[in-house]
Amino acid sequence: MKITQSSLLKKDWFGLLIVVLLSGTFIAMLKPAFLSAFNLYVLMVSVSYMLIIALSQMIIIAIGQMNLSVGAIGGLVAISFSGVMEVYQISVPVAICIGLVIGTVCGFLNGYITVKSGISAFIITLATLYIFKGINLGITEAEPFYEIPETVKNFGNAKIGTSPIPYLIIIPVIITFLMWVFMNRTETGRHMLAYGNSVQSAELIGISSSKVVVTAHVISGFLAAIAGMLVVCRLQLGTPNIGDSWLLPSFAAPVIGGAILAGGKVDVIATALGVLIVAIISQALVIFKIDPFFVQIFLGVMILLAVFVNRYREYKQESSKKIFNND
Amino acid sequence: MNKKIPNFVFTNQFGLLCLVVTFILIFSTVTDGFTSRFNIFALSRVVAIDIMIGLAMMVVILTGGLNLALGAIGVCAAMFGGWCMETMGIPVIPSIFLILGMGSFLGWVNGMITVKTGVHSFIVTLATMSIYFGLMTMLTEAEAFRRLPETFTEFGSMKLFKKYISPLLLLSLATCGALFYLFKYTDIGRKLIAAGANPDAAELSGISVNTMFIYCHVLSGFLAAMAAIMLTTRIGAAIPSMAGQLGMDWLLPAFLAPVIGGTLLSGGKLSVFGTMLGAVLVTLITNGLYLIDVGEFWIRFFLGIILLIAVLLDKTREFFTLKSVIVS
Incomplete structure (x- = not known):
């Protein structure tokens, strides 16, 4: 197959990058305040944890499943992280480890039960969503933990030098890079995409489906844990309702990034750009003083639009394949 | 003929029935007040709505799809009804038709988009x-309609059978009967199932699968609007938060009832009475847990565990019986 000059155009992320640049320029022209240091800071803070949430969902979409419990894992980790620091006076690094372990275990349970039972991950993670959320509410009785150590609070507020770049965004950027390497350059990552594409062919060429599914869920749980803890740093407290509103954005970014829900096709960079688009436009709605409820409608419309665009591109690609069949 | 009896014993419904009876026995011995007139009446009202929500989800699961917008449709329909009756002064009966029409319309939109784009109905x-709920909040400015006509709200507090049972439950049971008839004995009902079971085969045998899928979504919207009407008469007002943020509070009962009741998530197999029993079981357990006093915060945890156990049990049962009954 020859690489054509339009191969750049076929990349999922290329069109999105143009959307990001155009919408950014357009909003900045109408409202110069959009590019103010404060505004960029707020934008990057919201991008930081949304990036991790989106990647946490993306890796499950890659294997053709869904993880409804991303928010519940994030919430459970958030309250455990802040809870152990407040109640047992545990040092920050240990608390972080506890949080990561809880997230990983939750993800492992999701993956393990899904593989062993053969029931769709949708139902399993719906059940575990309520289990994790139930444990969360059972422990906290809906009361937040306020006593967060100063180091954690500072981390949530600090900026790098005098630039508007928050510390919070460092970890998400590194993780995005690692995820890109993982999905594109490692065997396990490629196996996941192969599994998502076709379970049967993946098994025929000797990919262990249980290993792939469990690994994907473990990574998803691990990322949800990081997101939960980042939100604690950001909010400066651990409230039980962290994670409640993650479901829609977690799907929005990968889908806008061209992910196919049937599995086998995800793009880390496009997902990251999807997060950026959602963040830029949500921010713009705030700057233009548009009804906050409209953000909700907008998110929904964005998902539908992305779905239509992906559909159209698929259709285009199919028809171009037919024309050049004899090459 | 004597095969009939073991067949029934192995069905999911029989297992559910046993579970329901067991739980009734446990709760009525362990707790005070489980069999009190007040509790049974309260139960009957909650069960009625949960059955309706379960059925609304069931008809979309039949297509192999999902309807996450169920709660949002319900709330939109209820708020629209509140606006019709309170602001516009439309009488109760025409308003009810308008509410049902609204629900069906929103379901139709879901169905049209799903069919035209070919994207999974989940997304x-x-x-x-998000769109429905956002529009509703913007249009109503998150204000509730609390001055509904008395004829409408009285229905929800009416008590029948020596004040034990709410008429809402009868309405739900009648809907179950109607759906059972639809899926078992009518041409269109069988076509709906065939389209869900194997879309390609159905298409080849001359069924318009897309039309059938749209019908399922419309029916789902209609049933969600029914549930919304019942909830509105029960609380006596149309409130934007009556199904939680984005209407997501309805999702757990919506999935619990059909999944426990033996409806296949991949589509093509449903059980109306299974869904009904599933809803009864879940409501019973929730109510019992409250009475045992496990603490309201742990209820979700137990519901999650129950859903997990239910699907795992169902898997084992499937393994042992290896039967496929389309509608039983």
């Missing part, structure tokens, strides 16, 4: 959930 209804 379509995830998007429309």
